[in-house]
Amino acid sequence: FTSDLIRNFSIIAHIDHGKSTLADRLLELTGTIKKKEVGKNEQVLDKLKVERERGITVKAQTASMVHPVNGKNHILNLIDTPGHVDFSWEVSRSLAACQGALLLVDASQGVQAQTISVFHIAQERGLKIIPVLNKIDLPASQPERIAAQMQSTFGTDPSEILQISAKTGAGVDKVLQAIIERIPPPSGSTTDPLKAFLFDSFYDRYRGVISLVAVQNGILKKGDRIASYHTRKKYEVTEVGIMHPEETPATSLYPGQVGYIACNMKESSEAHIGDTLHRAGVSVDPMPGFKPAKAMVYAGIFPVDSADFPKLEESIKRLVLTDRSVTLQRESSTALGQGVRLGFLGTLHMDVFRQRLEDEHDANIIVTAPTVPYKVVYRDKEVFVSNPTEFPDAVEAASKVKEIQEPVVRASIIMPEEYFGEMMDLCFSHRGEELEHRYLDAGTASSARIMLNCILPLSEIVTDFFDQLKSRSSGFASFDYEEAGYRASDLAKMVFLLNGKPVDALALVIHRSKEDEIGRVWVKKLVKVIPRQQFEVPIQAAVGKKIIARETLKAYRADVTGGLYGGHVERKMKQLELQKEGKRRMKRMGTVEMPQEAFFEIMSTN
Ligand code: GTP
Numbered sequence: 001f002t003s004d005l006i007r008n009f010s011i012i013a014h015i016d017h018g019k020s021t022l023a024d025r026l027l028e029l030t031g032t033i034k035k036k037e038v039g040k041n042e043q044v045l046d047k048l049k050v051e052r053e054r055g056i057t058v059k060a061q062t063a064s065m066v067h068p069v070n071g072k073n074h075i076l077n078l079i080d081t082p083g084h085v086d087f088s089w090e091v092s093r094s095l096a097a098c099q100g101a102l103l104l105v106d107a108s109q110g111v112q113a114q115t116i117s118v119f120h121i122a123q124e125r126g127l128k129i130i131p132v133l134n135k136i137d138l139p140a141s142q143p144e145r146i147a148a149q150m151q152s153t154f155g156t157d158p159s160e161i162l163q164i165s166a167k168t169g170a171g172v173d174k175v176l177q178a179i180i181e182r183i184p185p186p187s188g189s190t191t192d193p194l195k196a197f198l199f200d201s202f203y204d205r206y207r208g209v210i211s212l213v214a215v216q217n218g219i220l221k222k223g224d225r226i227a228s229y230h231t232r233k234k235y236e237v238t239e240v241g242i243m244h245p246e247e248t249p250a251t252s253l254y255p256g257q258v259g260y261i262a263c264n265m266k267e268s269s270e271a272h273i274g275d276t277l278h279r280a281g282v283s284v285d286p287m288p289g290f291k292p293a294k295a296m297v298y299a300g301i302f303p304v305d306s307a308d309f310p311k312l313e314e315s316i317k318r319l320v321l322t323d324r325s326v327t328l329q330r331e332s333s334t335a336l337g338q339g340v341r342l343g344f345l346g347t348l349h350m351d352v353f354r355q356r357l358e359d360e361h362d363a364n365i366i367v368t369a370p371t372v373p374y375k376v377v378y379r380d381k382e383v384f385v386s387n388p389t390e391f392p393d394a395v396e397a398a399s400k401v402k403e404i405q406e407p408v409v410r411a412s413i414i415m416p417e418e419y420f421g422e423m424m425d426l427c428f429s430h431r432g433e434e435l436e437h438r439y440l441d442a443g444t445a446s447s448a449r450i451m452l453n454c455i456l457p458l459s460e461i462v463t464d465f466f467d468q469l470k471s472r473s474s475g476f477a478s479f480d481y482e483e484a485g486y487r488a489s490d491l492a493k494m495v496f497l498l499n500g501k502p503v504d505a506l507a508l509v510i511h512r513s514k515e516d517e518i519g520r521v522w523v524k525k526l527v528k529v530i531p532r533q534q535f536e537v538p539i540q541a542a543v544g545k546k547i548i549a550r551e552t553l554k555a556y557r558a559d560v561t562g563g564l565y566g567g568h569v570e571r572k573m574k575q576l577e578l579q580k581e582g583k584r585r586m587k588r589m590g591t592v593e594m595p596q597e598a599f600f601e602i603m604s605t606n
Contacts, residue, residue, distance in 0.1 A: 003256035004185045008077045008214065010095055012122055013104035014112035014478060018134040022104060022166035022175070023063070023078060029172055030065035030076070032245055062094075062200065062212055062258060063245035067176055074180055077242075077258040079199075095121060096274070096287075097199045097214035097258055100128035100183030102175065103154075107133040107141035107163070110449065111149050111440060113414050113480035119154055128183045131156045132175060137165040149441055149449070186214075188255025194218030194226070194279045196253075196261075197287045201271035203321040207239070209265035210247070213277060214258045216287070220277075221252035226263065229276040229286045235263035268321045295327045295343025296407065296483070297350055297462050298386040300368040301357075302339035308364065309338040315361035316340050319353065326353060331387070335505035336366070341387060347462050372458045374509060375405040375486050388507040391493040394544025405486040407458040413469065414440065415477035417448045422472045424452070430460035431511065455484060459509070494519060494548070496526065497540040498592040506602070512543075519548030529598045532556030537592055 011019045027033045065076045079094045095101065101122045105115055122129055131150055133143050143163050150156040162178060164171030200212040213220070220226075224237040239262040241249040253259045265271055276286040303312045313330075320326050327343035344350040347370060357363045373386040378400055385391050392401055411432075413423050420437070427435060432454040440449040456465075461481070469477050494515065496506040506526075510518050519541030526539045530553055537553040 003188055003254065005072060005074045006077065006185050006256040007074065007100065007179050007183045008079065008098045008186055008256070008258055009100045009102060009179055009183055010079045010098050010122075011102045011104055012095075012118035013134075014106070014109075014114040014118075017104050017106040017109070017112075017115075018166045019080070019104055022102070022132075022134065022164070022172070023080060025166050025169055025172045026076075026078065026176065027063060027065060027245060029169075029176060030067045032063065032065045062243045064242040064258065065244075067180070069177075069180055075242075075257070076176070076179060079258065094199060095125050095127060097197060097212075098125075098127055099186055100130060100179065102130050102132050102179075104132050104134050105146060105150065106135050107143045107146050108135055108138045110142075110146045111153050111414070112478035113412050113451075114478065116153065116412065116414075116451075117480045117482065129154075130175075130178050130182055131161045133161055133163045134166050136163045137168050137170065145441075153440055186216075186256030188215065188217050190217075190219055190255055192217035193282045193284050194220060194224070194277075195284045195287070196220055196226075196277040198271060198275045198277055199273060201268060201273070203268055204262070207262045209268055209271050210260050210262050211265070211271050211277075212243075212258070212260050213253070215253045215255050217255050217284075218279070219252050219254055220261065225280040226277050227280040228270070228272065229278060229284075230272045231270060231275075233270060234280045235265060237261055237263045294483075295325075295345065295386075296372060296458060297344045297347055297370045298341060298373065299344070299350060299370045300331050300333070300336070300339045300341050300387075301354075302333075302336040302366050302368070304364045304366060306337040312363055312365065313338075313340060315357060315363050316342070319357055319361065323353065325349070333389070333505040335503065336368075343386065347466070369508075370462045371509060372407050372462060374407075374491065376401055377403040377405065388493060388509045389504045391507065391509050393493050393495070394546075397492070398544075403488050404491045406489045406491060408455050408484050408487050409458050409461065409481040410484040411454055411456045411461070411479065411481040413452045413477050413479050414449055415452070415473050417450055419473040419477055420450050420452070423469070423477055426465075426468055426472055427452070427454050427456065430456055430465055431513075432456050432460075455487075456481070457487075457489065457511075458483075459511075492543045494522075494541055494543050496522065497538070497542055498526075498530070499535075499537045500540075501592075502542075510543075515543055515548050519543075523549045523551045525602060527551040527553050529601045530592070531598065533592055 011022055013019045024033070028035045062077065062079045065078065067074045067076055079097055103115070103119055103122070105111060119129070133146055135141055136143055147158045147161050150161065151158055162171060162174050164175060166172065195216040195218060196213040197216060198211050198213050201209055204210050220237065220240055222237055222240055225234060226237055227234045239249055240253050240259060241247050242257070242259040247260055250259065274287070276284065278284045301312070301316065303309050316328060320328055325345050329341045331339050331341040333339065342353070344353060350367070350370060354365070354367055357365060371386060371388060373384045374391065376383045376385055376392060379402055397404070415423050424435065435452065435454040437450050437452045440451055466479065469479050490512040491509055492512055492515070494508045494510045495502040508518065523539050523541050530539070532553060532555060534555060536555045539551045539553055540547050541549040
């Protein structure tokens with residue numbers, strides 16, 4: 001065995017630039033998977049149903065290939081990385097197991113926001129970067145122009161850029177060759193004490209936790225007694241193998257190899273991403289650890305029917321086993337009953353989780369409006385608040401709170417020049433600051449591309465920012481962001497009063513500059529969905545003692561159908577039916593009765 005014959009690499013790219021397609025071609029070309037029939041285009045590495053439906057990679061998947069060069073079999077380990085802005089944490093941890101990366105750029109689209117962010121992650125990790133232009137079969141592709149763009153953006157030498165079509169397979173053999181020629185083999189020694197880097201894990205119903213590891217030193221085999229540096233727990237290795245492309249048992253894993261191990265880990269929480277595994281009783285220096293994933297977007301998930309809570313909680317727990325970056329905590333609300341408060345890396349992450357919950361666990365759920373973690377600075381302590389109900393109200397804030405801070409991000413948006421004005425506007429209307437821009441295409445006259453950078457509050461991008469970016473740029477702008485710490489901000493808790501009584505589950509954290517707008521919109525919404533009561537109900541939005549907006553819900557008449565006449569029998573029936581339905585799940589909010597459905601409607605239409 002020699003690690004000279006191993007190459008560990010990733011494909012990194014902006015979403016949709018063809019990562020999964022290229023991965024499939026590489027797996028086919030090396031005979032790892034059978035060539036698919038023409039017309040069928042399901043990707044091997046995109047395994048989850050939501051990934052297929054949305055066409056995005058969510059969970060990183062890893063595969064090993066064998067490729068002979070000059071009669072010598074090389075082992076190429078492809079470590080697949082997810083391509084969305086929310087998942088840069090996963091990208092970063094996967095890259096830690098690689099020595100090189102293919103930087104894939106769509107030759108018709110050019111450098112996009114995530115192309116830049118993944119390039120920087122790879123560069124910081126000191127990886128050998130192989131630039132690849134994809135989709136050269138498209139008539140709209142402009143390889144020369146995009147090559148020049150890569151040269152001016154990344155300092156790439158144009159002679160190093162490969163030109164391929166992952167779809168037709170043209171040029172893909174050159175990619176294999178470049179991987180072997182340009183990426184250095186991993187270094188490591190078979191005689192040094194065992195040291196393996198744990199970079200991913202998933203849960204298998206029968207074998208428990210399966211960890212993906214990159215062996216640094218020593219040999220890892222079945223029967224070995226190993227220990228986790230992080231938890232100090234000891235395990236016996238019950239199986240080792242490589243992903244080829246599914247789990248394929250092997251006798252041992254050598255230095256530089258990437259593979260999987262099963263070792264009777266019962267809980268996913270035992271597999272710490274970034275952990276160092278070593279021989280039990282033989283201490284080693286740990287690999288530089290990782291920052292744990294940080295939840296940036298929180299939302300409550302409640303069952304539509306309160307009786308379903310135990311089942312929902314069980315489903316959520318099972319799903320969290322497969323997605324370690326989700327945090328969870330029980331939550332209960334007077335209005336919505338028992339629920340779970342979950343923390344996600346971003347809104348896409350949240351959507352994907354929700355969809356998986358619905359698809360795989362058949363769960364009927366309501367997800368509350370997303371919030372970000374705020375930092376409340378008191379005179380003697382700092383508290384993170386990710387649930388508006390726990391946010392200090394204006395009275396408390398005035399006397400005890402020194403400052404309130406919110407998380408901000410450094411955003412970059414890349415767009416064709418003609419959308420620059422729209423994108424500036426978009427940033428300003430979302431409280432953007434420190435706007436600056438530069439041209440990516442040096443000196444080109446027609447439809448040059450601009451990169452706009454600015455600081456944006458995270459709370460402004462967790463709702464409709466991305467959708468607006470896409471629609472206001474006709475889909476041409478791309479967007480990426482990185483965390484940029486916390487900044488003091490003029491925030492307040494807005495509460496809604498029904499008949500003079502505040503309703504806890506409806507509280508919001510808002511920026512004071514938007515209090516009028518938000519207050520008005522919400523009371524209008526409330527007056528629409530809350531059914532009439534036997535008495536008149538004032539609906540008010542308040543910040544502290546100040547009433548911001550008000551609507552009045554008129555009293556209903558004894559006969560609900562009184563307002564309808566003659567020909568509307570069907571409507572009448574329906575209304576009576578609805579009233580009956582509503583009765584069953586009435587929640588009392590102070591003196592006001594409100595069907596749970598009305599709540600769900602308010603919460604889910606953000
Ligand atoms: P994520 O997994 O979400 O990051 O996307 P991806 O980068 O893996 O992109 P994917 O491989 O799913 O390709 C996106 C789209 O581009 C698909 O419709 C592919 O069929 C298409 N595509 C990929 N490579 C080529 C190519 O070389 N030529 C053409 N014409 N289309 C391609």
